[in-house]
Amino acid sequence: MNAPRDMAAHLAELEDIPGTRIFTATRARAGYHLNQFAMSLMTPENRDRWKSDEAAYLDDWPMSAEQKAAVLARDYNLLLDLGGNIYFLSKIFSTDGLSFVDVTSAMAGVSVAQYQRMMSSGGRSPEGCRSVKEGR
């Protein structure tokens, strides 16, 4: 039999990537209702109800106060920290009429124009943002 897998070491590696939140079991559990709320915006009826009163809509979901505040503030980096997954969160910004690039530039902390210039000149280099602990 193989030795038991060192899950702590495996997960620590996933946390070692700068500026990145891998959707691990811990985040999936913390973000369950947040992600299911976002998923609910896939029907036109729910989108209408959400747009007419966002706070009231959120009251139906057993999410933390911090998660609700981050949704209302559209703070996507914080939502990732609180267990949101970007494909689920995309239902929120799609409902706002925003594209992935609108939101990825906000998460990267630059304007859409700056972000698009970076992408057109080949994207962000992996140089220096592969690993925190190895500093590469």
Added chain:
Amino acid sequence: MAAISAGVASSHVPLLGVAHDQGRDRDLYFAPIFDGFEWTRTWQRRARPDVVILVYNDHSSAFDMRIIPTFAIGCAERFRPADEGWGRRPVPDVIGHPDLAWHMAQSLILDDFDMTIVNEMDVDHGLTVPLTMMFGDVPDWPVRVIPVAVNVVTYPPPSGNRCWALGEAIARAVAGYPEDLNVQIWGTGGMSHQLQGPRAGLINREWDNMFLDGLIGDSDHLRHIPHIEYLRETGSEGIEMVMWLIMRGALGRSTRCLHRHYHVPCSNTAIGHIVLEPQP
């Protein structure tokens, strides 16, 4: 007998569907991307596959957090394009091949791959964008499609090695199907991209091309790349490339490259596309 005649890989960025549906596929931004698929559209008209086994991932459209199948096979007669938050894509419904799909499900499970059988689901851009890229604007898709959905969203996704082995098992399943069918297998997603956090926008042209090189010929070194390397080198969503290995695994020991295309950027993503033939 049914046989796999070719393997195709392609990115499946939703913006490509939008560009096509809005007739912007020839503008300055999109033309360099779509140009790289012209060769394939012409080739497909000659290749005339009966069935495509289309490996893709669902982007929280058919599956949500309630149930997360690692490998799911679509056995329905028909699959509708999903409403991903802005209405359904105006593309034809996807027609399945339930006979072959159920044959594959049985063969794969007996072969130690515990597939989730799906009898009803909508298919999102992960599946419909590659169909558009390969066939263009058509009244009906000229092929039946067996969706194979892979979890690459909630960690851990299947390992590259497991994906490759699933491809090998798919090839055995197809070879055991009695009817004469010309089958292609497509792997979709990738290449480098990261859609989240301060590191969004990561692209690694060198690594992506190393990966494309590795699909050609008789090496199987790609199957041993660990998740962490995809994540560090190609961004958090670059992990989708494990799905290409299901395609590669199904092509057998060696492959020949018929066509290859790479372009940066499309939205946040590096577009990669390759057409391979199994080499006896």
